[in-house]
Amino acid sequence: MGAYEALYRKWRPQSFEDIVAQPHITRTVRNQIMRGKTAHAYLFTGSRGTGKTTCARIFAKAVNCLNPKNGDPCLECEICRDAEAGTLTDIIEIDGASNNGVDEVRNLRENASFLPVRCKYKVFIIDEVHMMSAGAFNALLKMIEEPPEYVKFVFATTEIHKVPATILSRCQRFDFRRILPADIAGRIRYIAEHEQFTVSEAAAHRIAVLSDGGMRDALSLLDQCAAISDAVELETVEEAVGVAGTESVFLILRAATEKNASAALERIDLLYQQSKDMTRFADEISQQLRNLMLLKTAPDDASLLDIMPEELEQLKAIAALYSLPGIISALSAVRQCCDRMTRAGNRRMELEMTIIRLCADQQQQSGDIKALTNRIAALEQQLAAIQANGVPVQQAAPPKRRQPAPAKNVPTQNLQVDAKTDEKQFVAVKNWAAVLERFFDINPAVAGLLNNSSAYIYAEKNILLVCVRNMLFRRLFKQTDAVMLLDAAEQILGTRYQLRYKVLEQEADQTAPAEILMQRAQSDGIRTGIQEDAGV
Structure with a gap:
């Protein structure tokens, strides 16, 4: 031989x-x-x-x-x-x-x-x-x-x-x-016909799924199963490989929806006493959770599922107990458990913690959904009672579209005061120098325009009038600068005023050279910052 x-x-x-x-x-x-x-x-x-x-x-x-x-x-x-x-x-x-x-x-x-x-x-x-x-x-x-x-x-x-x-x-x-499971199962049945043993369809399918697309792995597992029994059945495969089987997996999944952690832990203890591999069992649970996820997403395409036809009805019954977010959450938790098992010393404890967490999560989700459903039903009853009494129910008006705020970085000509002011109504600001010092800290680039300026307050109308002696002020002073100046005045004076300004014409000679330079530049075709602000 x-x-x-x-x-x-x-x-x-x-x-x-x-x-x-x-x-x-x-x-x-x-x-x-x-x-x-x-x-x-x-x-x-x-x-x-x-x-x-x-x-x-x-x-x-x-x-x-x-x-x-x-x-x-x-x-x-x-x-x-x-x-x-x-x-x-x-x-x-x-x-x-x-x-x-x-x-x-x-x-x-x-x-x-x-x-x-x-x-x-x-x-x-x-x-x-x-x-x-x-x-x-x-x-x-x-x-x-x-x-x-x-x-x-x-x-x-x-x-x-x-x-x-x-x-x-x-x-x-x-x-x-x-290689697809169907092709591997067909090859297994072909080999079994020419060898001195038989293989059931369920056993061939389970071997094909466990081989993960590799024909050599499938035939090695078939060889091992044939050494156990000449009639290879599903139980023979589970015994040879050490897997728990779909019955135990389905029991765990039902226990999670029924909040029955005790039944789930008892089954884990039984499998542990039978020397079943806890890591492989966790992987089996994740595979069935994947089937549940696909069944929820594509209920009419059974070809995506790695299960036997007789297991499909049981899987559909379990799927009816879960929501899609619940399935995805459970699948994520089990996959994380599989990752931790590769580093954990006590794999059984890792699996038990995950199963208990699944039972608690399903209980919380069920309670939240039930409470939300009851509240919606109560509100619908109240709404029906109001309508029955002849009270019309108004639809909420659509929200108004907010208009975009105007651009702030534009010149402040609208704040200029040209008319003569009544000196009796305005009181001079004694600590204006402190305001300018504070404004210089906030905006030093523009603070120089306020040199030699003075300020007055019209208390009755809450107006702060600034008298400047720089002819470029009206062109270079922007809305954003005005807000900063008011912030500085509020910090020093303690009150938020409305800003107005006045350019003193009699001091124009002080800024005449700068004005002349601007005019010459514009006449020579040289673009200036003033032209850009004006949109020239």
Whole structure:
């Protein structure tokens, strides 16, 4: 009796036709082989267990096969048989993780310089190429860019972002897709038909979901389940993997809506006594919360849910107990719990705290929603009673649009007083110097316009009259400056006044030179700040 061969090795695809869920890649590569237009370097990328290395091996056999069939190897010639047995020296498979140095690449280049012994092409398959060092990548560049016509490279990686751009630009890149659960379940049932055990549909679906899109993981788990029982059922899978199962997850979700933390904790204790993995159980809860979220968002599209058809009705019943914000809040809390579990010493305690919090949050949300509903109902009853008594209900008037405030940074000609004033009504401000000093602290750029000025107060009309002796005052003094001056006066005098000013014409000679300069500048076509303020 020979040594036992694992299922994922025994059922490894031998042709492009057998590769599952990658038609966009197999079709392209087969066409290239049939037309004799294969590239010198390929880069296969994708998650684990999607067929990257398998496709590379099939490609190496196909390009060297003596009797290829539609781009596939015949699997009958001596080249195909020796390649399958691993005795063909012209197909070299290298592990990039353990051969990641410059010396290994130098040996590879020396090997590539020799002609193939039996095959048409010498094919180098480098798996996990992202593990190679920077020096090794640099040593490969020239060989990949201009290899001998009899040499082909096939690189495989799960972390494409670690491969340098200089390597990517020299290869044809193919992205392997994650295999869908339905395709994995179909492959599992196909293998079970040819092996000495049976697999139920529910068990095949659960294995497919747990494998997370990787066929190798699925077949390894199937191999483990087949060792437990020749009839693989859902319970067999849960026992082999250590998962709690949907029944326990649904119980936790119902307990959260029923505010029954005791029932939830009792189930966690039972699973803990059965040595179930608490981290995996938390992940199961998050997966079902995801299903609830999708069911609430897209209730008519069941294809988005990773559940069996018989579980759909139970999930719909649980979804009716939750609101969408409640589901999202619970999902966020459970995912945070999963993150903490990776660092926590007591994972059970982390899960128990999260479940208790979920029960409390659902209780609070239910109470808040119920109270709000009752208040709305009471208000509707009161409104109906008012209307029944003949009292019209007025609709609230739409809010008035506020008009934009006028610009403040404009000249203050509207504050100027031209007429003669009655000196008996105005009282001189004795501490005007203090006001000017305060104004200088606030606005020193404009305070110079008030040099040699005086101020008077008309108490009956609450007016502060400022008499200035600078002819440029009326052009340079702005509304914002007036507000600052009133602020300074209020701080010193203790009263908020209305500002008015008067330019004393008899002192015009003091500012005549500046006025003359302004006029000359305007006559010569030179723009001034006064013209800009006036909108010239």
